[in-house]
Amino acid sequence: MRVLVTGASGALGRDVVPVLRGAGHEVRALSRVARPDQDGVSWVRGDLATGEGLVPALHDVDTVVHLASAPYRRGYTREVDVEGTRRLAADARAAGVRHLLYVSIVGADVVPWGYFRIKVQAERIVRSSGPAWTVLRATQFYSLIDAVLRAAARLPVIPYDPGIGSQAVHTGDVARRLLELLTAGPSHDVVEFGGPEVLGLREAARQWLEVSERRRVLVPVRVPGSLGAAFRAGPFVTTAEPTGTLTWREYLASHPAGA
Template structure:
């Protein structure tokens, strides 16, 4: 099976591309910037394509059997890239005769009132209405993203956050394994959500993170107001679907900090 991977240099793409290659998929990976991917010896065909303009998309999808759509832009030009860019991709894939498009979304896009989540939900709808048979997988947050949030929340010293917000970090490698299964299974529409093995409160995750870094910074509770806070405390970022991943938050911290600690 020849698979085109968008967003191949992103957080999930960097893990998914080598895993899919090692499992025997023939891969073409795209990045917006030429030369941003791997070298000639990585067993992957790298191409440049731009979802925001459509440049290179027709060439990228030509001759492929499936598309794994991981590209996303949460911080800038989100509507142009995530929604309109996904539409450009589905149209190009339809013209090329692609038989399966797999889109990765986020658990909670239909509940959490954030602009980025609304765009991800709109992109799901574009995929479902498009000309290519499709599958959509919603996954929970990656532990690396949670760690970045904690680092940002501690820029002023104490770790600021709503202690009752719930998260369910899932290892990107396990998501990549799930995506390989979906590619082999063929078009399945909305499949069961995929989350990590444990649901954590923000304060639990923060204390573990601080302990792994040997930091004595205090936690300063700050309640998130309004509907956003209510949804996050009610578990909008979590799922009860099974099976789940197996790699825990503690596993991530041990791998990242190795017991040596840093402040």
């Protein structure tokens, strides 16, 4: 089938596009800047924040895999994630797209955090104003945890809240799960997906330090207030199956810290 992927150049998109191509799908990748076609992928120019280019990008498309997001950029985040999703859903419906597959975040519906609330608003738009739909809520990506620890390691100590657990997942595993959902067709359901193991933040940081051969002191610090309480309630884990297969340690072995 012909699939339009938004956010194709992002952390998840870079794994999703080759997975879809490997399965024989015709991939059309949306970008705000012009890019040359490469490796069988047709790049088209379009901007969710303005709507420019969305109508021609959606022409003759069967499925949209909507990955694009602009986290923590204030008003621009809302323009892309909420209003951009609204534009995309409306234009997809008008174009006769049969399936809109949207990626959100496990815990977005229970954590009182601005960006998570925006993701839930986008979910509601996908569910109510577009074509047939599926929402995949994924846990945090290994690449994000890795980046946070690299930043923290600039200091001699790494703080962690001992009550917070994580079931982070590799983007390659998420890409393969998306392919399964795309193949199955619209579910009109919210599906969750996480990594193969639940780790406390201390253990995640300890493994990161061990693999990166760095020495830092791990200091327990409770995240204060209602946000900390929400984090400790376990919103970043899921009992959903299947799960990803690549462990945190395996990811670290193939992504050396500082590389």
